[in-house]
Amino acid sequence: MKQIVSKEAFNEGLAKLLTEYDIYGPVRHPYRGTHSDTDKIQYQQVHSFDEMEWDEKSQFSPKSAVLPINQLLFYFVEDQWLEASETMRKILVFLRPCDLHGMKRMDEIYLNNGAPDYFYERRRKMIKFVVVGCKETYRNCFCVSMGSNVPEDYDAALNIRDDHFELDIIDEDLAVFAGREADFDIDYVTENTFSIEVPEEVDSQYLAEHDMWREFDSRCIACGRCNYVCPTCTCFDMQDIYYKENEDAGERRRVWGACMVDRYTDIAGGITFRSKYGSRMRFKAMHKIYDFRKRFGYNMCVGCGRCDDACPQYISFSETIEKVGAVMKQKLNEEDPA
Amino acid sequence: MLRDVNTRKVMKNAFRITKHKYKTALRVRVPGGLGDPLVFRTVADIAEKFGDGRIHITTRQGFEILGIDMEDMPEVNEAIQPVIDHLDTNQEKRKAGYPASGTRNVxxxxxxxxxxxxxxxxxxxxxxxxxxxxxxxxxxxxxxxxxxxxxxxxxxxxxxxxxMCLPEYDQSRCVACQACVNKCKSYSVGALSIENNKIVRNHEKCIGCGECVLNCPMLAWTRSPKxxxxxxxxxxxxxxxxxxxxxxxxxxxxxxxxxxxxxxxxxxxxxxxxxxxxxxxxxxxxxxxxxxxxxxxxxxxxxxxxxxxxxxxxxxxxxxxxx
Incomplete structure (x- = not known):
């Protein structure tokens, strides 16, 4: 159902939804950025639309709403254990089209990659998505190149206009807004400031030995910002906590992991598989534009460009994709000069 | 031609008594050391017109315009007025130059x-x-x-x-990557440690350098707005x-x-x-x-x-x- 809704009616509708739903959106925190007198924009629970920040790209993606940064799985006492509870309330996440495409990839990894993940599924089934149309591209965005610019499979979508909203409600549970019917399309960008070509032919064995990754050995600092801001990085780490007062009791959490950060490939016996930062970069790049695609038929990267926004070393992931493309092209030329 | 000069007044007016008799130098105040093209152009013009062409960048972030004839001090005071206006420096009388020099440029x-x-x-x-x-x-x-x-x-x-940065910790955003612990140890005072996969900060040790915030990839550490x-x-x-x-x-x-x-x-x-x-x-x-x-x-x-x-x-x- 497509309708035009006034600001007041929109807020009234949200207030109705808030009785049943926890609402998540991007929130600006003044003075809480990395550097002094800069802001932080992160996803979190909100209680009104005005709390959300849509003028600037959020530094962090909405994945924290679906996959909590720290997720308590169970408590243990000696040989007994108790499952941690999950929210009983429904969840509504406001996000950009690229990020909704990111959610599809999260679902792929957690639900369709072998047996569904119990803890993910438990929370995921409570969640609905509202896409916020994108009128203009931000710096470093390349969603058009990744095909994630068009909003798809949303529960609701909206265009933010000067004094009203254009609302497209698909899920009837969300049809609580008073407004008049109208026809419109949800905004999406058709052009970014640059476009890239993701190579079709990727020889991962050849690339694994290629020296194109060596520049990152010294350029990258392995801070993991690219992973943590990424809407499609799904890795986690396990933490077992033994309570100080009684070490026979404790809890197991899972916590966001990052393939660029130390200890990711550590295994028992003191072995580390990818010590070189360039090798970690290769692993990440191959996952985003090659091996996920091999399994699921489309690229993992959605082109939100947050990795480039966040990298303190000015490493561009979109340029890295282009470098992979150039290496593959050169290989094909060498094999068949014609 | 000047014959009698009250050196106290000259110095108070931010002109220097130099080793060369009847030659002075003007000290230009630039609070916080931030200038702009107008300041630089005016200083350059004065150096060209009244000085010997040399400009010393002082240790206190001002300029000292060298080789000015003492006879030209009133005209130099007039010429420096745009800088005084532009940097909004307190003045007692317009076009009379700097009213004091004891309290140094901040x-x-x-x-x-x-x-x-x-x-x-x-x-x-x-x-x-x-x-x-x-x-x-x-x-x-x-x-x-x-x-x-x-x-x-x-x-x-x-x-x-x-x-000083007062670091504030949002435990729910921390992924225990330990970037803060490592950076605090290698760059600063080692005020952070990890316990049960969360960070413990020693407030007595902390010098407020902000390395924890600067290096936290999750912004679990942020600085207090105050x-x-x-x-x-x-x-x-x-x-x-x-x-x-x-x-x-x-x-x-x-x-x-x-x-x-x-x-x-x-x-x-x-x-x-x-x-x-x-x-x-x-x-x-x-x-x-x-x-x-x-x-x-x-x-x-x-x-x-x-x-x-x-x-x-x-x-x-x-x-x-x-x-």
């Missing part, structure tokens, strides 16, 4: 205008202090620095104002007993610092040695004479310190001989 490091490490805008704070204390004949040196790296060398000043400073006092260079300043107040705020500086001017006016050569006595030596307790009594009058401010009860300076 210096600042580059600060958070661009420096990633800095915790505040040193230029803005320097300007606020300059507005409050200038013009004044008392010999006071103040420097502001964005972080404990202290690039401006505030520890060699009467008042050194060092930016700004804090470390105030180090009575550092000095010079022939008599040079020494590094010592911390007096940790986690102090801007209003308290402003009031303390204003109070110190009153204290200095009360206790300055009337017999001091040229009426010039550095406040550090006055504090040496009156004792720290008397200084403290004056300096803290009507000052509201923030709740978390840590006060060193009695400051002792390191009196090891340098010479």
């Amino acid at each position: 210096a600042g490091c580059i600060g958070n205008k661009i420096c990633p490490k800095a915790q505040y805008n040193t230029t803005e704070f320097a300007k606020e202090i300059e507005d409050m204390i200038f013009p004044n004949d008392l010999h006071v040196k103040i420097a502001l620095t964005g972080c404990p790296n202290d690039c401006i060398k505030s520890v060699m000043h009467d008042f050194g104002i060092i930016g 700004k804090y400073f470390r105030l180090v006092i009575m550092g000095r260079t010079g022939k008599k007993n040079p020494r590094i300043a010592k911390t007096w107040l940790k986690w102090v705020d801007k209003p308290a610092i402003m009031k303390i500086i204003a109070n110190t001017y009153e204290y200095t006016a009360e206790y300055i040695d009337p017999e001091a050569p040229n009426g010039k006595e550095h406040i550090g030596y006055i504090v040496d004479r009156t004792g720290f307790e008397e200084f403290k009594k004056w300096a803290l009058k009507d000052v509201e310190l923030p709740e978390r401010c840590e006060v060193v009860p009695t400051v002792y300076w390191d009196e090891r001989k340098i010479w």
Whole structure:
């Protein structure tokens, strides 16, 4: 159902939804950025639309709403254990089209990659998505190149206009807004400031030995910002906590992991598989534009460009994709000069 | 042709008595060391028209325009007016140049205008202090620095104002990557440790450098929106007993610092040695004479310190001989 809704009616509708739903959106925190007198924009629970920040790209993606940064799985006492509870309330996440495409990839990894993940599924089934149309591209965005610019499979979508909203409600549970019917399309960008070509032919064995990754050995600092801001990085780490007062009791959490950060490939016996930062970069790049695609038929990267926004070393992931493309092209030329 | 010159008035007017008789140099104040093309152009024009073409960039971030004939001082004062207006420097009479030179230009490091490490805008704070204390004949040196790296060398000043970051920790965002622990250890004081996969911060050890915030990829560490400073006092260079300043107040705020500086001017006016050569006595030596307790009594009058401010009860300076 497509309708035009006034600001007041929109807020009234949200207030109705808030009785049943926890609402998540991007929130600006003044003075809480990395550097002094800069802001932080992160996803979190909100209680009104005005709390959300849509003028600037959020530094962090909405994945924290679906996959909590720290997720308590169970408590243990000696040989007994108790499952941690999950929210009983429904969840509504406001996000950009690229990020909704990111959610599809999260679902792929957690639900369709072998047996569904119990803890993910438990929370995921409570969640609905509202896409916020994108009128203009931000710096470093390349969603058009990744095909994630068009909003798809949303529960609701909206265009933010000067004094009203254009609302497209698909899920009837969300049809609580008073407004008049109208026809419109949800905004999406058709052009970014640059476009890239993701190579079709990727020889991962050849690339694994290629020296194109060596520049990152010294350029990258392995801070993991690219992973943590990424809407499609799904890795986690396990933490077992033994309570100080009684070490026979404790809890197991899972916590966001990052393939660029130390200890990711550590295994028992003191072995580390990818010590070189360039090798970690290769692993990440191959996952985003090659091996996920091999399994699921489309690229993992959605082109939100947050990795480039966040990298303190000015490493561009979109340029890295282009470098992979150039290496593959050169290989094909060498094999068949014609 | 000038024959009789009152050197006291010349110096008070920010012109120097140089080794070359009847040649002077003008000291241009640039609070916080931030200029712009108008300032540079005007200084350049004066150097070309009245000076010998040389401009010295002073250690206190001003300019000194060399080789000016003393006869030209009134015209130079007129010519420097656009800089005084543009930098909004307090003046008693327009086109009469600088009204005092005792209280030196308030210096600042580059600060958070661009420096990633800095915790505040040193230029803005320097300007606020300059507005409050200038013009004044008392010999006071103040420097502001964005972080404990202290690039401006505030520890060699009467008042050194060092930016501090009060880190606040959102445990729910922490992924235990330990970037903060490692950076605090390698760059700073090692105030962080990890316990049960969460970070423990030792507040006593913390110097507020902000490395934890700067290096946290999750922004689990952020700095408090309220700004804090470390105030180090009575550092000095010079022939008599040079020494590094010592911390007096940790986690102090801007209003308290402003009031303390204003109070110190009153204290200095009360206790300055009337017999001091040229009426010039550095406040550090006055504090040496009156004792720290008397200084403290004056300096803290009507000052509201923030709740978390840590006060060193009695400051002792390191009196090891340098010479």
